[in-house]
Amino acid sequence: MKIVHITPFYRPSIGGVEEIVYNTVKELAKRGHEVHVVSVNYDNRWKEIAKPSTVVEEGVIVHRLRPSFIKIGYATLMHDLKKVLFEIKPDIVHSHNLHPHLFQAIAWKSKVGYKVVAQLHFPKMTGVDNLVAKMFFEPTMKILTWNQNNVDVFIAHTQLEKQWFINSGINGGKISIIKYPCAPDSLAAYVPKRDIHELLGSDIVITYISRIHRRKGQHLLIKASEHLRNYLNRNFKVYIAGPISDQKYFIELHNLVQRLSLSGIVVLEPRILREEEKLDYMSTSNIFALTSLMDYTPVAVFESLVLGTP
CATH class of the missing domain: 3.40.50.2000 (Glycogen Phosphorylase B;)
Structure with a gap:
């Protein structure tokens, strides 16, 4: 057909x-x-x-x-x-x-x-x-x-x-x-070529990969990072990556990181990751976070689970 x-x-x-x-x-x-x-x-x-x-x-x-x-x-x-x-x-x-x-x-x-x-x-x-x-x-x-x-x-x-x-x-x-x-079955057998822990120099990495837009709620993850800093006694990073769909919101996120003194913890990477990069970072992270305010088909969550990342 x-x-x-x-x-x-x-x-x-x-x-x-x-x-x-x-x-x-x-x-x-x-x-x-x-x-x-x-x-x-x-x-x-x-x-x-x-x-x-x-x-x-x-x-x-x-x-x-x-x-x-x-x-x-x-x-x-x-x-x-x-x-x-x-x-x-x-x-x-x-x-x-x-x-x-x-x-x-x-x-x-x-x-x-x-x-x-x-x-x-x-x-x-x-x-x-x-x-x-x-x-x-x-x-x-x-x-x-x-x-x-x-x-x-x-x-x-x-x-x-x-x-x-x-x-x-x-x-x-x-x-x-x-x-x-x-998520494609092939992800279950995916072998990463790089480890996000080595990239960021951290024992624990929490990752969120998505478009940077207010509806995606990245600010909630940044605010949660402040609480984690006070709770965890270990070196950890929060990695937020994706293309900017809302420039004003991205500026707000950057200012929020500065205001909460999280520049040593939260890494903002406003760019489109190559597919291999995305899979490498998701599969080697300790946690994949989703803080969307509105979302119906969060494909990245399914990909993360197939890759073995909670």
């Missing part, structure tokens, strides 16, 4: 949805399907990661399209999306998030003849940061319920999300639960 996944962002952009799409399309390609990913050529910080292009990555055909100048939070329109779908003529269009491309896929469905799968990733749980997006959220969900007959399947990750769909007016018979996220 020809299967198209439309997602707001795709690797190397870092995020739970990106990881779910990546693992899903890789598996579908392994099973012999012709798999396409259609996304923008920016990451979820709206930084350009590639030129508009079509490339093959790990057996998956990736179409990176230019986004519209109109952006509401993470939502935008993709230039040439219609052209790409009409050229591919897919059997299935799997749309991620409650974004314009879902409604575009619904509108073009009868002309191309594909099935539509809608996976919203529970926006009610993860939260909507942008003020304008918050204003549009409920009306957009209402429009989706009016058009639900043009969606063949809604995917929920949990019973909680399924119930939210039903409460929003979606027919329960159209909803399938698929328990995302998952």
Whole structure:
């Protein structure tokens, strides 16, 4: 079958949805399907990661399209999306998030003849940061319920999300639960090439790798570090790494570290780690911490557990 996944962002952009799409399309390609990913050529910080292009990555055909100048939070329109779908003529269009491309896929469905799968990733749980997006959220969900007959399947990750769909007016018979996220089996046999204890010169390391954003709650881990300093009589470090999605929040974190006199304990590394680095640091840490204020698919937690880090 020809299967198209439309997602707001795709690797190397870092995020739970990106990881779910990546693992899903890789598996579908392994099973012999012709798999396409259609996304923008920016990451979820709206930084350009590639030129508009079509490339093959790990057996998956990736179409990176230019986004519209109109952006509401993470939502935008993709230039040439219609052209790409009409050229591919897919059997299935799997749309991620409650974004314009879902409604575009619904509108073009009868002309191309594909099935539509809608996976919203529970926006009610993860939260909507942008003020304008918050204003549009409920009306957009209402429009989706009016058009639900043009969606063949809604995917929920949990019973909680399924119930939210039903409460929003979606027919329960159209909803399938698929328990995302998952970590690849290969992680269980992963052998790290470097030890974060040696890197930081510490006996104990607590690690948190994620986008640096207020909703990720890194400030809670920093405040907890102050209590740990008073409780532990051992050398320990708290390693917080990831790309900056909220510059103002990062400055607040830096100031918090200084105010609590934790500069010798808390290490802030505001950058995208290479996959090998991430796995090395997670697998050799004593503890992986997650202090998100809002999170629904914390892929890193599953990865950490498979790597053997509590």
